[in-house]
Amino acid sequence: MNPVVRGLAIYLFILLWFRIVGKRSLAESTAFDFVLLLIISEVTQQALVGQDYSLTGSFILIVTLITTDLLFSLLKENFPFFGKVTEGLPLIIVNEGKPLLKRMRKSKVSEEDVLEAARIIHGLQKMEDIKYAILEKSGDISIIPFRASAVLEKKI
Amino acid sequence: MKGKIGRISSPLQLDEDINLHVTGWVVQRIGWSVMFIFLCLAALGFFGDGVLSEKTIAADGATISFERFLRRENDSVIEINASGVDGTMEVTFAPDFNKTYQIEAVFPEPAEQTILNNETVLAFPTEGQGQITLFVKVRKETIGRVTTSLKVNKTNFSLSHYVFP
Numbered sequence: 001m002n003p004v005v006r007g008l009a010i011y012l013f014i015l016l017w018f019r020i021v022g023k024r025s026l027a028e029s030t031a032f033d034f035v036l037l038l039i040i041s042e043v044t045q046q047a048l049v050g051q052d053y054s055l056t057g058s059f060i061l062i063v064t065l066i067t068t069d070l071l072f073s074l075l076k077e078n079f080p081f082f083g084k085v086t087e088g089l090p091l092i093i094v095n096e097g098k099p100l101l102k103r104m105r106k107s108k109v110s111e112e113d114v115l116e117a118a119r120i121i122h123g124l125q126k127m128e129d130i131k132y133a134i135l136e137k138s139g140d141i142s143i144i145p146f147r148a149s150a151v152l153e154k155k156i
Numbered sequence: 157m158k159g160k161i162g163r164i165s166s167p168l169q170l171d172e173d174i175n176l177h178v179t180g181w182v183v184q185r186i187g188w189s190v191m192f193i194f195l196c197l198a199a200l201g202f203f204g205d206g207v208l209s210e211k212t213i214a215a216d217g218a219t220i221s222f223e224r225f226l227r228r229e230n231d232s233v234i235e236i237n238a239s240g241v242d243g244t245m246e247v248t249f250a251p252d253f254n255k256t257y258q259i260e261a262v263f264p265e266p267a268e269q270t271i272l273n274n275e276t277v278l279a280f281p282t283e284g285q286g287q288i289t290l291f292v293k294v295r296k297e298t299i300g301r302v303t304t305s306l307k308v309n310k311t312n313f314s315l316s317h318y319v320f321p
Contacts, residue, residue: 020187092164102161106181
């Protein structure tokens with residue numbers, strides 16, 4: 001199969017698949033998630049290259065993937081809605097120390113995930129210490145503690 | 157469903173389009189169903205190597221087992237079971253067979269191989285009317301629906317496949 005077609009098919013398939021599975025699948029939250037991503041990359045590499053180990057074949061694939069990515073970023077820049085659909089949007093999952101359970105369940109985020117992020121980033125101990133927790137586009141959880149929020153509000 | 161998850165007003169400079177999130181969650185659930193169906197079909201052999209893919213055709217005492225669904229650049233085995241006629245079992249590959257497949261291996265190896273009118277004829281010695289099972293390992297390079305034919309002791313068999321990319 002033509003390497004351009006193969007590269008495009010793999011790019012679009014992975015993009016669609018990760019959107020379907022959800023952004024938390026990219027977060028590498030456990031060691032197993034990390035291993036899973038490694039396995040996926042290995043399988044993808046085999047599907048991309050096939051039996052073509054030539055230098056030209058790899059050049060074509062690299063150019064195909066980078067150009068597709070560039071085209072997508074141009075599309076996202078010119079059509080913000082396209083970016084929202086393909087990359088998703090941030091989502092508030094804790095508001096004023098209260099976990100928004102429906103949002104968390106839908107996004108496959110547990111309270112433990114939020115508390116873990118709060119411990120790692122700010123050394124916070126309890127949910128009540130978190131003013132906002134946001135599930136970012138990357139699948140990471142960002143935490144805004146009450147004390148930082150107070151500084152923010154003062155500045156505003 | 158959209159009414160159940162409300163908007164949050166916060167001082168955060170955040171583009172949080174909750175309606176788009178809700179639509180995304182619905183699409184995700186549909187996607188999960190598609191993923192599950194895909195997995196079931198794959199496990200059953202819709203993309204090769206499984207119950208749905210196996211096919212056996214028989215005529216004049218000979219049987220051929222092959223896979224209906226193949227994947228490109230993936231090996232597949234065609235199993236031919238037939239009895240000898242006058243001490244020889246003959247398998248004839250039509251020109252379209254050679255065009256369609258890349259024959260990787262034939263086991264057992266033929267005692268004789270001849271090419272007649274662009275047809276490849278493989279001959280296998282048998283003891284009188286003895287049965288012989290032949291394994292032909294093939295690889296498909298193109299994609300889509302393919303129909304090809306081969307003869308076992310002058311009996312024509314038509315093999316139809318769908319090759320996935």
